[in-house]
Amino acid sequence: xxxxxxxxxTKNSEFEWEIPPDFRSDMRVPVRVFASKELLLDALDDKSxxxxxxxxxxxxxxxxxxxxxxxxxxxxxxxxxxxxxDPDTGVISPGxxxxxxxxxxxxxxxxxxxxxxxxxxxxxxxxxxxxCPSGVGVGSELRLTKNELAEACVRGARWATAEGxxxxxxxxxxxxxGCLEGANPDKLSERALDRGRTQLGTLGGGNHxxxxxxxxxxxxxxxxxxxxLREGDIAVxxxxxxxxxxxQICTDYVRRxxxxxxxxxxxxxxxxxxxxxxxxxxxxxxxxxxxxxxxxAFLNRQLLANKIRQxxxxxxxxxVSDWQLKQxxxxxxxxxxxxxxxxxxxxxxxxxxxxxATRAFGPGSAGLPEEYTSIGQPVLVPGSMGTGSWVLxxxxxxxxxxxxSSCHGAGRVMSRSQAKREVWGEDLMKRLENQGIEIRAGSMxxxxxxxxxxxxxxxxxxxxxxxxxxxxxVARLRPLIVIKG
Amino acid sequence: xxxxxxxELDHPADLALRVWGEDFFVLLRxxxxxxxxxxxxxxxxxxxxxxxxxxxxxETPETILVDFLNELLYxxxxxxxxxxxxxxxxxxxxxxxxxSGRKIELIERNIKAVTFNxxxxxxIKSRVETIITFDV
Numbered sequence: 001x002x003x004x005x006x007x008x009x010t011k012n013s014e015f016e017w018e019i020p021p022d023f024r025s026d027m028r029v030p031v032r033v034f035a036s037k038e039l040l041l042d043a044l045d046d047k048s049x050x051x052x053x054x055x056x057x058x059x060x061x062x063x064x065x066x067x068x069x070x071x072x073x074x075x076x077x078x079x080x081x082x083x084x085x086d087p088d089t090g091v092i093s094p095g096x097x098x099x100x101x102x103x104x105x106x107x108x109x110x111x112x113x114x115x116x117x118x119x120x121x122x123x124x125x126x127x128x129x130x131x132c133p134s135g136v137g138v139g140s141e142l143r144l145t146k147n148e149l150a151e152a153c154v155r156g157a158r159w160a161t162a163e164g165x166x167x168x169x170x171x172x173x174x175x176x177x178g179c180l181e182g183a184n185p186d187k188l189s190e191r192a193l194d195r196g197r198t199q200l201g202t203l204g205g206g207n208h209x210x211x212x213x214x215x216x217x218x219x220x221x222x223x224x225x226x227x228x229l230r231e232g233d234i235a236v237x238x239x240x241x242x243x244x245x246x247x248q249i250c251t252d253y254v255r256r257x258x259x260x261x262x263x264x265x266x267x268x269x270x271x272x273x274x275x276x277x278x279x280x281x282x283x284x285x286x287x288x289x290x291x292x293x294x295x296x297a298f299l300n301r302q303l304l305a306n307k308i309r310q311x312x313x314x315x316x317x318x319x320v321s322d323w324q325l326k327q328x329x330x331x332x333x334x335x336x337x338x339x340x341x342x343x344x345x346x347x348x349x350x351x352x353x354x355x356x357a358t359r360a361f362g363p364g365s366a367g368l369p370e371e372y373t374s375i376g377q378p379v380l381v382p383g384s385m386g387t388g389s390w391v392l393x394x395x396x397x398x399x400x401x402x403x404x405s406s407c408h409g410a411g412r413v414m415s416r417s418q419a420k421r422e423v424w425g426e427d428l429m430k431r432l433e434n435q436g437i438e439i440r441a442g443s444m445x446x447x448x449x450x451x452x453x454x455x456x457x458x459x460x461x462x463x464x465x466x467x468x469x470x471x472x473x474v475a476r477l478r479p480l481i482v483i484k485g
Numbered sequence: 486x487x488x489x490x491x492x493e494l495d496h497p498a499d500l501a502l503r504v505w506g507e508d509f510f511v512l513l514r515x516x517x518x519x520x521x522x523x524x525x526x527x528x529x530x531x532x533x534x535x536x537x538x539x540x541x542x543x544e545t546p547e548t549i550l551v552d553f554l555n556e557l558l559y560x561x562x563x564x565x566x567x568x569x570x571x572x573x574x575x576x577x578x579x580x581x582x583x584x585s586g587r588k589i590e591l592i593e594r595n596i597k598a599v600t601f602n603x604x605x606x607x608x609i610k611s612r613v614e615t616i617i618t619f620d621v
Binding site: 046048072073074075076079098099100136137191194195204205206244247248250251254255258259270271272274412413414415416417418443445446449485 | 499500548561562589594597598600601620621
């Protein structure tokens with residue numbers, strides 16, 4: 001394959017670039033990148049664009065493989081990639097969804113001003129850290145039987161409501177109301193069920209976190225008001241996914257499909273792109289199992305939200321005027337779903353794979369809570385722990401150009417080993433504390449890997465999606481407390 | 486250069502390891518050591534070792550390697566065990582792996598899964614080598 005350079009792209013606008021399908025003989029559709037020239041050049045430093053080109057070879061792929069400005073090299077698909085396939089002629093690929101099925105972000109709003117809570121932040125950080133299990137191999141106090149877990153996987157967030165862990169309002173403010181239909185626990189391995197029983201309500205390690213943020217600046221008063229976000233108040237973000245349960249589901253099916261792909265006559269440029277026709281027993285079984293993982297992740301974030309509310313009550317009741325937390329939204333950024341999109345002027349149902357990309361449905365889209373119908377769906381974009389995060393909304397342009405998708409974070413620029421070589425966890429902790437950020441971390445090495453300098457500038461990422469028109473700014477958040485496993 | 490070993494490679498987001506050995510089974514042993522090293526695992530000093538055994542189905546070298554390491558990841562995360570002193574017995578359709586396990590005292594870093602990303606086990610001169618990408 002010819003080396004991909006900036007000259008391989010057609011420039012559609014300052015923030016939208018395409019590699020045409022004749023760039024490589026096996027491409028079926030273009031690659032469409034949403035990024036400034038600067039971020040596009042960054043993306044060319046790793047294999048993310050090559051991986052996007054590889055993804056264009058999947059059978060039944062439609063329109064284009066989209067790449068977000070926070071893209072970086074993944075395995076098979078790039079992180080920050082969106083690909084849609086035709087349900088009749090196309091494939092489903094576990095690699096296009098990822099091992100951490102329905103990794104995502106939840107945002108909770110408060111009516112507590114940062115000034116009012118300032119003196120209680122160290123206590124709040126400690127209690128949050130105590131109440132929310134985090135770190136590698138740390139299990140939950142909740143021990144479900146396999147039957148209970150199977151039921152939870154089918155009912156998703158509705159299970160949490162019935163058990164008293166969620167309000168109806170929480171569920172309404174969750175993507176797909178916290179439940180993908182069609183989940184079937186019979187398609188899970190015994191090992192997946194075994195791993196899932198003890199992991200609901202746990203944060204995990206790596207880049208997962210709980211943050212208490214100040215709403216540093218509001219850019220869209222109408223949208224912020226609809227979401228209950230007010231400048232100067234605090235809000236809480238939860239970033240986690242389906243834990244070992246989801247990892248096991250993906251591992252099981254990547255392995256199974258490696259053995260079955262040859263019978264479908266599909267030739268792939270990378271084994272990790274392994275897939276099955278959607279309309280095949282292998283494809284249907286993966287979809288049913290993946291939906292179990294997605295529902296588990298919605299529940300996982302719900303149970304953590306419940307713990308966070310308990311921590312707020314125990315730390316702040318009687319000290320602040322109103323300690324309650326209201327759910328703004330919960331979104332997935334590793335998922336595969338059937339959605340309706342307009343392609344070549346025709347409304348079609350397609351299977352949208354989002355891996356490291358967030359759904360960003362525009363105003364008027366079906367399935368949004370009533371208060372978001374006129375503003376578009378909230379898009380939650382966490383940045384690095386020392387800088388900031390963004391709340392955006394989806395737009396009409398995102399529906400037309402990116403299958404209703406936008407970016408999911410800052411995206412790494414430095415390898416984990418390089419970050420560990422260049423950053424001492426203890427030094428980083430002091431630096432962040434000097435910036436007024438309370439840190440609770442299980443591992444100093446893990447903290448160093450997540451150093452702010454290991455990530456792209458989230459503000460530049462957001463400028464790109466806003467410049468491309470696929471999202472609109474609502475508010476910028478700045479961290480006050482960071483809890484990491 | 487040592488006839489067997491492992492070396493961490495820079496990877497933009499995940500983790501990657503170059504592993505080599507005199508034969509395939511040495512490659513498996515070195516891969517296990519390398520993965521444990523990446524995870525920063527420390528075993529308990531005074532723990533009585535448990536014998537562990539499991540089966541891997543004998544397909545391609547790449548699937549055997551991925552299955553083997555994923556089994557070790559499961560034992561780390563869910564049973565808190567780190568294995569060593571591996572022995573491998575080839576049967577017609579499977580490989581029996583026996584090892585001794587110790588309880589884990591400390592893990593610094595989570596690995597979600599072992600991937601097939603660009604995985605290609607090659608024989609170069611008198612050794613077997615590959616690059617493994619781990620999802621973290």
